[in-house]
Amino acid sequence: DAEITQSPRHKITETGRQVTLACHQTWNHNNMFWYRQDLGHGLRLIHYSYGVHDTNKGEVSDGYSVSRSNTEDLPLTLESAASSQTSVYFCASNPDRDSYEQYFGPGTRLTVT
Amino acid sequence: GNSVTQMEGPVTLSEEAFLTINCTYTATGYPSLFWYVQYPGEGLQLLLKATKADDKGSNKGFEATYRKETTSFHLEKGSVQVSDSAVYFCALSDLNTGGFKTIFGAGTRLFVKA
Numbered sequence: 001d002a003e004i005t006q007s008p009r010h011k012i013t014e015t016g017r018q019v020t021l022a023c024h025q026t027w028n029h030n031n032m033f034w035y036r037q038d039l040g041h042g043l044r045l046i047h048y049s050y051g052v053h054d055t056n057k058g059e060v061s062d063g064y065s066v067s068r069s070n071t072e073d074l075p076l077t078l079e080s081a082a083s084s085q086t087s088v089y090f091c092a093s094n095p096d097r098d099s100y101e102q103y104f105g106p107g108t109r110l111t112v113t
Numbered sequence: 114g115n116s117v118t119q120m121e122g123p124v125t126l127s128e129e130a131f132l133t134i135n136c137t138y139t140a141t142g143y144p145s146l147f148w149y150v151q152y153p154g155e156g157l158q159l160l161l162k163a164t165k166a167d168d169k170g171s172n173k174g175f176e177a178t179y180r181k182e183t184t185s186f187h188l189e190k191g192s193v194q195v196s197d198s199a200v201y202f203c204a205l206s207d208l209n210t211g212g213f214k215t216i217f218g219a220g221t222r223l224f225v226k227a
Contacts, residue, residue: 031213042202042219043157050213058214090156094213100145100206102215104156 002027006091006105013112019078021108023091029103030096032074034058034066036087037107043090049074050096081112115140115211119203119218126193127226134188134221136177136203144207146170146179146186147215151200160188160201198225 004025013019023032030051035043045058047066055066063085065077078085088109092102120135138146145164149157161170166181175190186203203218 033214035217040219043217045214048214092156096213100208100213100215101147101159101162102157104158106154106156 004091004093004103004105006089006108008108009106010109011111013081013110015081015083015112017081019081019110021076021078021089021091021110023074023076023105024072025091025093025103025105026072027093027095027103028071029093030071031094032068033092033094033102034064034074034076035090035092036060036085037090038087046076046089047074078110081110083112086110086112115142115144115205115207115216117203117205117216117218119201119221121219122200122222123224124221125224125226128195129192130225132188132190132193132197132223134201134203134223136186136188136218138184138186138203138205140184140205140207140210142207142209144205146177147204147206148175148177148186148188149202149204149217151202151220153199157202193223193225195225195227198223 007022033048034046049068091105116139147162148160150160151157161172163170163179169178200220206215
């Protein structure tokens with residue numbers, strides 16, 4: 001079955017370190033998204049991509065970057081981790097047709113100490 | 114810009130009670146509306162959707178009607194079960210004004226007691 005996976009599921013890192021969170025989908029969807037989920041804020045969009053080599057900033061993109069070298073993967077990099085980036089991170093994808101339903105991965109819980 | 118506002122939680126109900134979670138939206142175009150559900154430790158999954166005014170989305174006993182005149186998409190269920198305990202997110206997408214992005218409300222946590 002097609003799916004979307006994230007790794008690692010849990011990560012503890014120190015302030016200032018570079019961290020990369022992986023996202024992989026097997027639906028062949030063109031559109032992929034990264035969100036962070038924090039209590040009281042719902043889901044906030046970090047970055048998104050509408051295809052290979054396409055990347056766009058979301059509402060909370062400072063301190064994060066993404067790259068899209070193939071259809072299946074959209075890794076999220078924290079250039080220099082900060083305690084404010086402690087959160088749960090979700091990757092999602094959807095096809096670029098007339099349904100806007102998003103398919104979510106299981107999430108990565110990141111703690112920055 | 115587009116936005117979604119939903120009632121704050123948590124909402125605590127006894128099993129078999131009636132559920133309503135209010136959701137209102139602001140949009141400049143003609144958005145599609147969604148309810149997503151998040152069970153503990155999992156990602157969000159689509160519960161139901163409606164793509165135009167007066168459409169009713171339904172799934173697993175949950176319903177929501179797209180009301181353009183009141184810009185609302187309230188979630189209802191006639192008889193909740195303990196297994197419905199989760200966080201519920203109202204959301205919208207509008208291709209013309211937001212591309213394929215989805216805007217989510219803050220989420221409403223539901224606890225159902227046996």
